[in-house]
Amino acid sequence: TDVEDLRCTALSACFDLAMAYRSPDWAAVPESLTDSGSESIFVTLFEHLSSPHPSVRAVAAEGFAKLIFSARLRCGSPNVEKQALVALTLLYFSPHSDDDTSLRQCLAIFFPTFIRRSPSNIHLIERVFLSSLRHVIHAPKTSCLSRVSPTQVGQYLLSVMASADGESAKPVQSSACQERVALALCSEIACDADEASVKHLIRILQSCDLSEAGPSVL
Numbered sequence: 211t212d213v214e215d216l217r218c219t220a221l222s223a224c225f226d227l228a229m230a231y232r233s234p235d236w237a238a239v240p241e242s243l244t245d246s247g248s249e250s251i252f253v254t255l256f257e258h259l260s261s262p263h264p265s266v267r268a269v270a271a272e273g274f275a276k277l278i279f280s281a282r283l284r285c286g287s288p289n290v291e292k293q294a295l296v297a298l299t300l301l302y303f304s305p306h307s308d309d310d311t312s313l314r315q316c317l318a319i320f321f322p323t324f325i326r327r328s329p330s331n332i333h334l335i336e337r338v339f340l341s342s343l344r345h346v347i348h349a350p351k352t353s354c355l356s357r358v359s360p361t362q363v364g365q366y367l368l369s370v371m372a373s374a375d376g377e378s379a380k381p382v383q384s385s386a387c388q389e390r391v392a393l394a395l396c397s398e399i400a401c402d403a404d405e406a407s408v409k410h411l412i413r414i415l416q417s418c419d420l421s422e423a424g425p426s427v428l
Contacts, residue, residue: 218269221258224251225273229282239286243293252283252290259297268313271301275320279327292338299342303363305354322373329383332374336387339367340394343414347407360407364414372419385419392418 228251231237240250258270274294277283283291301307302317325331346363349355368391374384395415399408 214263214265217263218265221255221266221269222273224255225269225276228252228255228273229276229280232285239283239290241287241289243290243297252277256294256297259301264307264310264313267301267307268310268316271298271313272316274298275316275324279320279324291334292341295334295338296341296345299338299363299367300345300355300358303346303355303358303366305357321370325370325374329374332371332383332387335367335371336391339364339391340398342367343398343411347404347410360410361413364410365417368414368417368419385421388418389420392420 228237236249236251238250240248240253242248243253243256245253255270255273258266259274261267261270275298278291278294278298283294298317298320302314302321307313321335325335343360343364346355346358346360349358368388371387371391372384392415395411395418399411399415402408402411
């Protein structure tokens with residue numbers, strides 16, 4: 211509709227402003243993207259990732275992909291960049307985005323490109339790994355995320371981490387990150403009492419590439 215098109219245009223302009231301006235209070239990166247009391251433009255933009263309108267979600271996803279890719283969110287709290295990346299990961303796998311061609315194409319290009327851009331980016335994927343899995347594994351039955359396979363999410367993130375090899379990252383960097391992910395998964399398995407959750411975590415653990423792991427890990 212015309213109203214939805216106008217909303218998308220306005221939203222896109224807001225992301226452009228957030229990219230261009232850093233000094234005004236409204237353009238300051240907040241401590242959290244879910245802080246409803248914040249006057250930061252980023253909190254308002256973050257809310258559009260859960261819009262019921264596919265075109266609005268697509269514009270919001272592309273906008274946050276640009277913000278993360280350009281390290282715009284890195285000047286604030288480390289939690290903010292993590293929140294945004296977890297949200298994009300969940301949106302990419304959400305059944306609600308199955309028919310959102312533009313959104314899925316954007317994120318399908320974003321994740322591998324982002325991780326190849328800088329060696330430090332692989333560590334951010336490592337940081338959001340368990341958070342993304344927990345959102346899916348413990349999603350309430352009323353949530354669309356309850357229909358998402360945790361194994362698929364975990365294996366995808368591992369493949370994205372592996373794609374860094376041979377690019378800007380050192381050859382052993384992906385393996386080192388996967389070693390730490392494997393140890394984190396072992397800890398999660400030891401603490402999680404839910405049998406179904408543990409089965410998913412074990413499948414993901416089996417997908418970790420430990421070929422370069424040292425004796426202390428193996």
